[in-house]
Amino acid sequence: MRIARYTAGEDPVYGVVEGEVGEEVVHQVVGDPLYVEPTRTGQSHALADVRLLAPVIPRSKVVGIGKNYADHVEEMGGGTPPGEPAVFLKPNTSVVGPMDPIVLPWQSEEVHYEGELAVVIGRLCKDVPPDRVPEVVLGYTCANDVTARDLQRSDLQWARAKGFDTFCPLGPWLVTADELAVEDLRLTTRVDGEVVQDSRTSLLLHDVVRLVSHVSEAFTLLPGDVILTGTPAGVGPLRDGQVVEVEVEGIGVLRNPVRDSGDGGAA
Structure with a gap:
């Protein structure tokens, strides 16, 4: 559905x-x-x-997962992929929907797209064992984990870099878990029609079941919470006037224009 x-x-x-x-x-x-x-x-x-x-407005939180495709780990400088999922948070105020603009903040000169599969939680849960994860997932949607890469480097943590308003487009709709097997779906990102990311969810280092179970060990998950599963290689900058599309097989296309904030930081 x-x-x-x-x-x-x-x-x-x-x-x-x-x-x-x-x-x-x-x-x-x-x-x-x-x-x-x-x-x-x-x-x-x-x-x-x-x-x-946006098909869901998280009441509580968006949980992001970093370094969850080996090729993305390599393009970001290499090193050993984390043995456990690398977890961060995005505020729910970063969520926007299809065709809402991604606004480039004046504080950053290097804002990147990151196409991802997103998991939507359907019930209150905590410490979910892997075999019970299907009971707590409502469905899936497309996501763009927009990131101010220069601020990610300079701040030495990810909250501001990933948390600006408009930095979490979701959509175009939610596909319920009973109708979509997510173990091996094609994930594609396009900028102005050019393919810039092309991968499959079968290449996730930590799959959806592992992610939901792991995150629930730290946080109580509420209905409407969103877990972003990580991005593959091919991330890159966004510019004013571009259009970015994230497509996940079996779900659809999330499309967003990119706009400069036009704000020079005036008091």
Whole structure:
């Protein structure tokens, strides 16, 4: 099931997306699918007539995973990949949806895209054993873990570099876990139509089950929390006016324009 969060000119609602590419229809549902089983209201719209929003707004947190593809570890300077997942946090205020602009902050001169598969948690959980991870995952979406690379180096930690507003695009919708096996999906990132990342989730150093279990050992996970699974090689800079797309096989395409903040840091 593809679950979208959208607006048709009024308050945001949820809907179930059906149909082939270019002919999709979104059927409005009652309530929040994080907490209730989707029930259709009878209202429908052509997908082209609505504005898609981030499929989930995390109530609590976005948990990022660094250095989770060997080729990305190599391109960032090599070294031994971590024996355990490298965990960091992005604030929920960094989340935006499809076609929302990624705003380049004046504080950075080197903002990079990082295409990723994202896991959406569906229930309150803690210390989840690997064999029970499927019970707590609601579904999956595409993500872009936008990073101010120069600040990542200068700050010696990642909070500011990965936490600016607009630095966590999610979308275009959520695909429920019962309909998507994520062990070997193609992940592609394009900038202005040119492929810049092309990999598969089978190359994750720590797979989805391991990540969810590991993260839950540290943090209580809440419905709507998001875990970003890491990015493959090919990261690079974004410039004002570009369009970046992250596509995950079986999910869809997350597309965002890039805009300069136009702010010189005035008081």
